[in-house]
Amino acid sequence: MSNIMDRLQSLGIVLPAASEPAARYTNYALAGDLLFISGKGPSGKPKGKLGIDYTTEEGYRYARLAGLEVLAVLAEALGSLNRVRRVVKIQGFVNASPDFEEHHKVLNGCSDLMLDVFGEHGLHARSVLGASSLRDHLPVIIDSVFEIVLD
Amino acid sequence: MSNIMDRLQSLGIVLPAASEPAARYTNYALAGDLLFISGKGPSGKPKGKLGIDYTTEEGYRYARLAGLEVLAVLAEALGSLNRVRRVVKIQGFVNASPDFEEHHKVLNGCSDLMLDVFGEHGLHARSVLGASSLRDHLPVIIDSVFEIVLD
Amino acid sequence: MSNIMDRLQSLGIVLPAASEPAARYTNYALAGDLLFISGKGPSGKPKGKLGIDYTTEEGYRYARLAGLEVLAVLAEALGSLNRVRRVVKIQGFVNASPDFEEHHKVLNGCSDLMLDVFGEHGLHARSVLGASSLRDHLPVIIDSVFEIVLD
Numbered sequence: 522m523s524n525i526m527d528r529l530q531s532l533g534i535v536l537p538a539a540s541e542p543a544a545r546y547t548n549y550a551l552a553g554d555l556l557f558i559s560g561k562g563p564s565g566k567p568k569g570k571l572g573i574d575y576t577t578e579e580g581y582r583y584a585r586l587a588g589l590e591v592l593a594v595l596a597e598a599l600g601s602l603n604r605v606r607r608v609v610k611i612q613g614f615v616n617a618s619p620d621f622e623e624h625h626k627v628l629n630g631c632s633d634l635m636l637d638v639f640g641e642h643g644l645h646a647r648s649v650l651g652a653s654s655l656r657d658h659l660p661v662i663i664d665s666v667f668e669i670v671l672d
Numbered sequence: 673m674s675n676i677m678d679r680l681q682s683l684g685i686v687l688p689a690a691s692e693p694a695a696r697y698t699n700y701a702l703a704g705d706l707l708f709i710s711g712k713g714p715s716g717k718p719k720g721k722l723g724i725d726y727t728t729e730e731g732y733r734y735a736r737l738a739g740l741e742v743l744a745v746l747a748e749a750l751g752s753l754n755r756v757r758r759v760v761k762i763q764g765f766v767n768a769s770p771d772f773e774e775h776h777k778v779l780n781g782c783s784d785l786m787l788d789v790f791g792e793h794g795l796h797a798r799s800v801l802g803a804s805s806l807r808d809h810l811p812v813i814i815d816s817v818f819e820i821v822l823d
Numbered sequence: 824m825s826n827i828m829d830r831l832q833s834l835g836i837v838l839p840a841a842s843e844p845a846a847r848y849t850n851y852a853l854a855g856d857l858l859f860i861s862g863k864g865p866s867g868k869p870k871g872k873l874g875i876d877y878t879t880e881e882g883y884r885y886a887r888l889a890g891l892e893v894l895a896v897l898a899e900a901l902g903s904l905n906r907v908r909r910v911v912k913i914q915g916f917v918n919a920s921p922d923f924e925e926h927h928k929v930l931n932g933c934s935d936l937m938l939d940v941f942g943e944h945g946l947h948a949r950s951v952l953g954a955s956s957l958r959d960h961l962p963v964i965i966d967s968v969f970e971i972v973l974d
Contacts, residue, residue, distance in 0.1 A: 543927045546934050550911045550948040552857060552970040555703060557912045560950025570921075572805070609701045610708045612815070614952040617805045619721075624807040625694045632697050646701040648711025648815040650765040651805035654874070654919045654953035656926045664914070664950040668703040706854060723956070760852045761859045763966070768956045770872075775958040776845045783848050797852040799862025799966040801916040802956035819854040 525602040525638060532637055537564060539597040540590055543656060548594045555609070556598060556669050560662040561590040568658035571651075572618030575660055577626050584613065584630030587663040591631075592638065595667065604670045608635045608645040612664040617651035624649040631663050676753040676789060683788055688715055690748040691741055694807060699745045706760070707749060707820050711813040712741040719809035722802075723772030726811055731774075735764065735781030738814040742782075743789065746818065755821045759786045759796040763815040768802035775800040782814050827904040827940060834939055839866055841899040842892055845958060850896045857911070858900060858971050862964040863892040870960035873953075874920030877962055879928050886915065886932030889965040893933075894940065897969065906972045910937045910947040914966040919953035926951040933965050 529536065542548055542559060550557045563586035571580045596602055613628035615621070628649040635643035655662055680687065693699055693710060701708045714737035722731045747753055764779035766772070779800040786794035806813055831838065844850055844861060852859045865888035873882045898904055915930035917923070930951040937945035957964055 546913075546949045547946045548948070550909065550946070552909070552911045552968075553704070553855070555706075555857075557948040557968075559948045560952075607701065607703070609703045611697075612950075614950070616953075619805050619955070620809075621805045622807060622809050624805070644698045644701070646699070646708040646710045647697045648763075648765070648813060649807060650711075650801075650803040650813065650952075651767075651955075652952040653770070653802075653804040653955040654921050654923045654926070656924060656951060658922075658924050662950060662952065666703075666708075704855070706857075758852065758854070760854045762848075770956050771960075772956045773958055773960050775956070795849045795852070797850070797859040797861045798848045799914075799916070799964060800958060801862075801952075801954040801964065802918075804921070804953075804955040817854075817859070 528638060536593045536596055537589060539593040549598045554669055554671050556667045558591055558594050558665045560664045561587050561594065562659035562662050563587045564590060567660055569660055570616045570618055571627060571660060572621030577623045580615065580627035580660060581630035583660045584627050585634050587661055588631035588634040591663055591665050599669060605639060605642065606668040606670050607642045608639060609668050610666040611645050611647040613649035614652045614655060614662040615649060616655040616660050621651055624651055627661060679789060687744045687747055688740060690744040700749045705820055705822050707818045709742055709745050709816045711815045712738050712745065713810035713813050714738045715741060718811055720811055721767045721769055722778060722811060723769030728774045728777050731766065731778035731811060732781035734811045735778050736785045738812055739782035739785040742814055742816050750820060756790060757819040757821050758793045759790060760819050761817040762796050762798040764800035765803045765806060765813040766800060767806040767811050772802055775802055778812060830940060838895045838898055839891060841895040851900045856971055856973050858969045860893055860896050860967045862966045863889050863896065864961035864964050865889045866892060868959065869962055871962055872918045872920055873929060873962060874923030879925045882917065882929035882962060883932035885962045886929050887936045889963055890933035890936040893965055893967050901971060907941060908970040908972050909944045910941060911970050912968040913947050913949040915951035916954045916957060916964040917951060918957040918962050923953055926953055929963060
């Protein structure tokens with residue numbers, strides 16, 4: 522894998538500091554070489570639902586922002602994103618109205634980010650669903666699992 | 673394990689070709705001997721909610737059809753279903769009204785299929801929830817993890 | 824790790840017998856040293872939604888009760904909770920109204936239990952979402968993954 526930190530720079534991506542967990546838990550847990558990352562929402566405290574308050578395009582951007590928060594946790598956990606062997610699994614929770622049907626297009630914001638950053642190692646299994654509501658009225662939360670290179 | 677492809681035949685099950693991912697991601701990702709399968713819905717593009725548009729019995733059949741799509745991905749990923757060591761985990765997302773309460777009976781359509789096909793190796797941990805909405809108005813999506821025999 | 828069964832006693836926690844699976848599946852599935860536990864709700868068959876029928880504080884208590892059901896399954900699966908190496912991942916499904924926004928505070932009921940019981944080994948990655956509905960109108964379901972010490 523090419524140097525991921527260089528790739529971030531060439532993409533114009535500046536990672537935020539990892540946000541604090543919203544409650545009494547940790548940002549990540551390692552089991553073997555699988556790193557489980559806690560659910561992360563976009564920065565900036567946006568509040569609203571897809572299908573009511575936000576368009577699919579806005580949702581896409583929020584999913585990308587949530588993905589950046591995931592990358593920030595990864596960087597904190599691993600020291601370097603170069604230790605990511607592959608993105609394994611992403612679940613997207615989309616705060617959505619009962620008639621919304623473009624959840625997959627929203628989640629693409631996060632999937633595209635992973636492919637941009639990790640190339641073929643960014644390809645992942647994923648699923649997405651509409652949530653009746655999310656903490657702090659966030660529009661989207663990303664739950665994720667990564668395979669990493671152990672020290 | 674007996675030959676699973678023979679068992680499929682005796683059950684009268686003909687696997688569909690694996691459907692294309694609905695967006696920019698892959699159908700599956702392997703980490704160690706865990707195979708993570710992307711969320712799959714039933715074939716035929718059904719649209720509707722449990723508790724409004726579909727009965728629990730119809731939901732059961734859609735969950736079984738979604739399970740067939742999962743098996744199709746497995747067969748494509750592994751070459752043969754004989755390489756499945758066990759079904760580990762199934763999550764069911766049921767597109768459901770706020771007062772629906774038979775999500776577990778819907779998910780049984782998928783669980784029963786796994787037991788039919790894999791016998792005792794088909795026993796799995798699982799969970800199920802009601803989604804406010806799902807992509808393309810699908811009635812159910814199955815998210816799954818399998819343990820496989822590595823080459 | 825200190826003796827967990829002693830710690831349970833000092834916390835005044837008496838584990839219930841593991842509840843039967845609500846449908847055709849098992850309470851847990853082991854893959855390598857990861858133990859996947861099926862979704863568990865609180866005992867007592869409470870029915871209702873956060874944001875409508877229950878306060879956040881009531882939800883917190885239900886999440887703790889659901890966590891006790893998870894521990895009961897763990898004890899049954901492992902013989903002793905001393906074989907838990909760490910709590911890896913918790914997902915909380917909160918039966919919630921469209922405008923509820925304290926899902927994380929509800930899930931703390933389960934997270935705090937894990938920290939009370941397992942100490943630093945109880946720290947876990949987690950995520951939480953609002954479900955439009957849950958089986959049997961349960962207020963909360965906990966889905967979980969543990970790393971265990973193999974025999």
